[in-house]
Amino acid sequence: MNVATTMDEEVVVFCPKCKTFETVWLTKGVIVRTQKFTQEDDRIFHDCGSNEACRLLRRFAS
Numbered sequence: 001m002n003v004a005t006t007m008d009e010e011v012v013v014f015c016p017k018c019k020t021f022e023t024v025w026l027t028k029g030v031i032v033r034t035q036k037f038t039q040e041d042d043r044i045f046h047d048c049g050s051n052e053a054c055r056l057l058r059r060f061a062s
């Protein structure tokens with residue numbers, strides 16, 4: 001799954017290296033309001049130094 005979207009949405013980012021879960025917002029596919037993650041194109045990397053892109057898990061809050 002990539003982050004390309006036309007909507008603002010809340011997603012859970014999971015770092016495969018340090019097993020961190022973090023809730024972040026995406027605006028039009030761009031990660032917002034975080035200093036813990038770096039976005040490169042459609043991939044997001046945690047600042048723990050992981051070389052493996054984080055996984056994005058959509059939340060379906062109702």
Ligand SMILES: [Zn+2]
Pocket residue numbers: 015016017018019020046047048049050
């Ligand atoms: Zn990490």
